[in-house]
Amino acid sequence: xxxxxxxxxxxxxxxxxxxxxxxxxxxxxxxxxxxxxxxxxxxxxxxxxxxxxxxxxxxxxxxxxxxxxxxxxxxxxxxxxxxxxxxxxxxxxxxxxxxxxxxxxxxxxxxxxxxxxxxxxxxxxxxxxxxxxxxxxxxxxxxxxxxxxxxxxxxxxxxxxxxxxxxxxxxxxxxxxxxxxxxxxxxxxxxxxxxxxxxxxxxxxxxxxxxxxxxxxxxxxxxxxxxxxxxxxxxxxxxxxxxxxxxxxxxxxxxxxxxxxxxxxxxxxxxxxxxxxxxxxxxxxxxxxxxxxxxxxxxxxxxxxxxxxxxxxxxxxxxxxxxxxxxxxxxxxxxxxxxxxxxxxxxxxxxxxxxxxxxxxxxxxxxxxxxxxxxxxxxxxxxxxxxxxxxxxxxxxxxxxx
Numbered sequence: 001x002x003x004x005x006x007x008x009x010x011x012x013x014x015x016x017x018x019x020x021x022x023x024x025x026x027x028x029x030x031x032x033x034x035x036x037x038x039x040x041x042x043x044x045x046x047x048x049x050x051x052x053x054x055x056x057x058x059x060x061x062x063x064x065x066x067x068x069x070x071x072x073x074x075x076x077x078x079x080x081x082x083x084x085x086x087x088x089x090x091x092x093x094x095x096x097x098x099x100x101x102x103x104x105x106x107x108x109x110x111x112x113x114x115x116x117x118x119x120x121x122x123x124x125x126x127x128x129x130x131x132x133x134x135x136x137x138x139x140x141x142x143x144x145x146x147x148x149x150x151x152x153x154x155x156x157x158x159x160x161x162x163x164x165x166x167x168x169x170x171x172x173x174x175x176x177x178x179x180x181x182x183x184x185x186x187x188x189x190x191x192x193x194x195x196x197x198x199x200x201x202x203x204x205x206x207x208x209x210x211x212x213x214x215x216x217x218x219x220x221x222x223x224x225x226x227x228x229x230x231x232x233x234x235x236x237x238x239x240x241x242x243x244x245x246x247x248x249x250x251x252x253x254x255x256x257x258x259x260x261x262x263x264x265x266x267x268x269x270x271x272x273x274x275x276x277x278x279x280x281x282x283x284x285x286x287x288x289x290x291x292x293x294x295x296x297x298x299x300x301x302x303x304x305x306x307x308x309x310x311x312x313x314x315x316x317x318x319x320x321x322x323x324x325x326x327x328x329x330x331x332x333x334x335x336x337x338x339x340x341x342x343x344x345x346x347x348x349x350x351x352x353x354x355x356x357x358x359x360x361x362x363x364x365x366x367x368x369x370x371x372x373x374x375x376x377x378x379x380x381x382x383x384x385x386x387x388x389x390x391x392x393x394x395x396x397x398x399x400x401x402x
Contacts (some may be wrong), residue, residue, distance in 0.1 A: 005347045009352070014077050015033060037177035040051070042284065053260045054159050057217060067152050074274075081361075084270065094343045104185065105129075105250035106156070106401065107183045107400060108124045108184075109156055110152060110153065110156055110183070110360065110396070110400065111183045111363065113155055113156055114148075114152045114360045114373040114382075115142070115362065115373055117148075117152075118382050118383060118384045119381065119382065119383075120139070120141075120381075120382065121140055121148060121375060121382045122141065122142050122380055122381040123143070123144060123376060123377045123379075123380055123381050124142035124143060125377070126144055126147075127142045127143040127147045128144075128147040128150065128165060129143060129150060129151035129160075134151065134154045134158075134159070135158070136155070139354055142309075143375055144375060145167070145359070145374055145376070145377075146164065147165070148382060149164050149186065149359075149360065149374070150164040152360060153396070154397070156400075161399060164208075164399070165356050166193060166194070166205055167188060167193035167357070168192070168194060169193070170186060170188060170193060170358055170394065171188055171191060171192055173186065173394035173398075174394060174395045174397075174398075175393065175394055176393050176394065176395045177393065178393055179204050179396075180248055180393070181331065181361050181393055182361070183363040184360065184361065184400060185360075185361045185393060185394065185395055186358060186359070186360050186361070186393070186394045186395075186398050187358065187360075187372065187390030187392065187393050187394070187397050188356055188358050188359055188390060188393075188394070189358075189390055189391060189392070190354065190357075190392070191358040191391065191392030192354065193205065194353070194354065194355045195353070195354045195356075196210035196211075196351050196353045197207065197210060197253075197351060197353070198211075198213040198214050198347075199214050199346045199349065199351075200213075200217070204271070210353075216318065217347045218344055218347040221341075221347070222344065224340050225337055225340050225341065225344065228333045228337050228340070229333075229337065231329075231333055232330050232334070232401040235327075236326075236330065238326055239326045239327065240321050242319040242323045242326075243319075245315070245316075245319050246319045246320065249313075249315050249316045249382040250312075250316065251267075251312065252312050253309045253312050256305045256312075257305070257309065259301070260301075261289040282360075347377070349381075357374065357389065358390075359373060359374030359389075359390055360372065360373045360374065361390075361393075362384065367386075370387075370388050371384065371385065371387075372385065372386075372387050374382075
């Protein structure tokens with residue numbers, strides 16, 4: 001019964017407290033509209049005293065709530081609690097500790113990404129990641145060793161890293177010693193990158209480039225061979241032309257030699273046939289003079305013939321000299337063709353190659369052995385294993401931004 005009366009007394013005190021708080025709040029609001037700060041300390045023993053010091057417009061609700069809580073605690077036999085509430089303006093400040101974002105270790109993240117694709121990516125020579133795969137929209141299924149490296153670091157950096165697209169470009173990264181290796185660094189087997197050599201021994205980063213160089217040289221030789229064959233044909237045609245000329249000149253010489261023996265009948269050309277009587281009167285002396293004249297005419301004719309024959313012989317000699325010159329040039333072209341064909345044959349063979357391999361260092365296992373993650377052609381794809389095939393090491397700091 002005693003407890004019951006005490007409860008009623010407390011309820012009455014709450015009502016009194018509410019009235020006082022409301023009056024005090026009104027007075028304070030008139031005197032100072034800018035200040036709206038309330039502190040309420042309530043307990044079932046000193047509710048009345050603390051209620052008088054409340055300066056908040058919301059003090060009544062707080063007091064009733066707190067007092068009710070205290071009464072309930074007293075009625076149930078629990079020890080009452082003291083609560084402190086502070087309001088500034090119409091909002092409450094919550095002093096919750098901000099969640100501090102834990103910075104991820106970039107090297108561990110690289111290793112994590114690499115190991116994630118163990119057994120999920122198969123090897124494909126020349127396989128490179130697409131933009132969609134780098135952005136995570138697609139799952140890469142087939143990559144080569146450098147394509148896998150490019151994929152892992154590009155995925156981590158959320159953008160394509162072109163300088164990791166080939167072993168030869170990777171070989172240009174800053175070199176480090178074996179004892180300086182950290183998880184996430186890169187290793188190469190040869191340290192040169194994959195190189196491909198044309199027939200002249202010049203190296204290229206792609207096999208197609210070496211093959212193109214060979215084909216270009218082969219075409220160059222084909223062009224030279226064709227040019228020499230064309231010149232040979234032209235020279236042979238000229239030889240035939242010269243031979244025809246020689247035959248022509250010989251025929252003319254034969255004809256001229258036949259004219260040497262021809263007798264020129266001067267009398268027939270100089271004596272008119274209309275005067276038969278005069279013909280009979282030609283004296284023997286006249287016949288002798290005509291004969292002498294024919295001989296002299298024949299001599300002059302033979303001299304002209306001999307001169308023509310001599311010129312034709314000189315022309316024949318020159319044609320023969322030309323033929324000999326053409327023949328020598330043809331022999332020269334034959335030797336050149338033989339050499340060019342031999343050289344051309346060299347560029348038809350397969351290119352030589354020195355294939356490098358690349359992997360990501362993943363740290364040491366419990367036995368202290370170096371472990372690597374790489375996309376291997378001999379093992380069918382991405383593997384995580386202990387291996388010592390990587391002998392040249394490179395820092396990946398440029399691609400490990402936090």
